[in-house]
Amino acid sequence: MKLFDIEPDATKNLLPQDGTVNYFGKLIDENAANDYLNTLLATIEWRNDEAVIFGKKIVTKRKVAWYGDKPFEYTYSKTTKSALPWTTALLELKEKTEQRTGETFNSCLLNLYHDGNEGMGWHSDAEKDLKKHGAIASISLGAARKFAFKHKETKERIDVFLESGSLLIMKDNTQDHWVHRLPPTKRVAEQRVNLTFRTVENH
Template identity: 40%
Template sequence: MNSLFPEEKIVFNLTDAEIEYYPDFFSSVKANDLLLKLQNEIPWQQDNITVYGKSHAQPRLTALFGNEGRPYGYSNIVMQPHHWSPLIIFIKEEVEKVCNETFTTVLLNLYRDGQDSNGWHADNEKELGRNPIIASVSFGSERVFQLKHNKLELKQNIVLQHGSLLIMKGTTQHFWKHQIPKTKKKIEARINLTFRIIK
């Protein structure tokens, strides 16, 4: 399919959240091509994170692209952005056509296998503003994206498909946390791009 006209959009009717999911945002052929390029062209890095006073290697590889002078910080890590590349610009512009937003930054995550993960968190850093829109594109092996409400007994699992787009907006980051848990399944790599706007 052409991502200009997504054929299927799934809207999740969750309390305190606005979440849309396009399972086939990029065709399988285009997604395969983009995955290969992302694996080979991105300057991946592995930072250390501090948890309860102990430093550990982050359980995934990352990269940041964005507008000059717009660093992004989370979990005591401050990343400086690489200049936009033609590959990232292409994906960015396709996403922007659906979101009707102009993103300033994208954080990329490379999950090398099922043991790479991302723990419970919200994308609620102050530089993202009050009700940030987060647009997340996935390539590679499917992973389960888990959400849970901060106060209510509400949970939601979404299987993020190869070439899919997930959009979180409104008050989602105020009331919900999300994660990519580890899995014992033998799976191949997954690359995720989360586009955001730094105020």
């Protein structure tokens, strides 16, 4: 099922079963999205992501950063990060997200994709550090990219096109039953920053 070129309806669940995903469309307009993108590119402490796969450390081209209310530790792919203090821009985007969704968040994982050749493989955000069944809100800035969901058992696919300035939220038991990814594409030459606001409880 593809959800391209469909008018966003924040009240509609994009998943047919076993979870809740709502796409709000644009949270901020194009000019504001470009301003935030440039600010984050210049002020965030970006680092190449690291993962341990089959006992071997892999360093990705994609860059990441981890921010929060406190120096929370967050472990995924067998690597641990300690959260940095919020920047002004991140706090502004967090407040906009909380007002729009009615949720609250205490941390944010950012990803920087330099172009469409960089993506993210199938995974679920179910790390033990995160609030179980808590909401994860995703803001996209820069290049528009396809985002895909796949049911762990039925293998049903749901694809949604995330434009710059847009907001998507995953909640309830979505991470138990679905995996998601950002597929690479040669059609995109521009960079994209993705912010995923989360709630850490294991601190």
